Amino acid sequence: MSYNIIQYKITTFCIIMHTHFNICPQETIFRGGILYNNTRGNLMSGNSNSEVRVRHWARTRNLTILVLVVWAVFSFVLPWHAQSLNEFSFLGFPLGYYLCVQGSLAVFVLLIFFQNWRQDKIDDDAGLSGRE
Incomplete structure (x- = not known):
């Protein structure tokens, strides 16, 4: 280009x-x-501010990895072990079922807000937020 x-x-x-x-x-x-x-x-x-950019990218990458790990646990690991969690109950529902149906959705929504909040802080620390 x-x-x-x-x-x-x-x-x-x-x-x-x-x-x-x-x-x-x-x-x-x-x-x-x-x-x-x-x-x-x-x-x-x-190029003149490469140390700040490298640190910003490292923190952004680490945040992305953390979010993906939490997402993978609630998307794959938790449903995989739902049968063993069904021995316990929560609000009258088997725990494995409840966590897969309601708990995962709540965690995903919280994960979105956490990722946005944390990325804003990372951008602010690097001076890339665009806010005064």
Whole structure:
């Protein structure tokens, strides 16, 4: 892709996100292959701030792995052992059945909120949140 196409796509994306969701500030500019945020002067991507980017990516990757492990446990491991959990009851229902039907759904919803909350903190720590 040429430089102009990339610049056009990023500019269009920022305009759409700012117009509809107020996510990408209007002060965000694309210069020389690097995305800057003029309001705080933070470098959003580039080579000069690579240590922050590496730490941000490592924390994001670790969060993603944690979320996927919890998802896998409640999607595969828990239903696999539901028969042995049915020896116990919760609110009059067999525990294995209850956890598979209601517990997994509740955990998935909580997992979404946890992942978003934690990713916002990771982005804030790296200076990539776009908020002042």
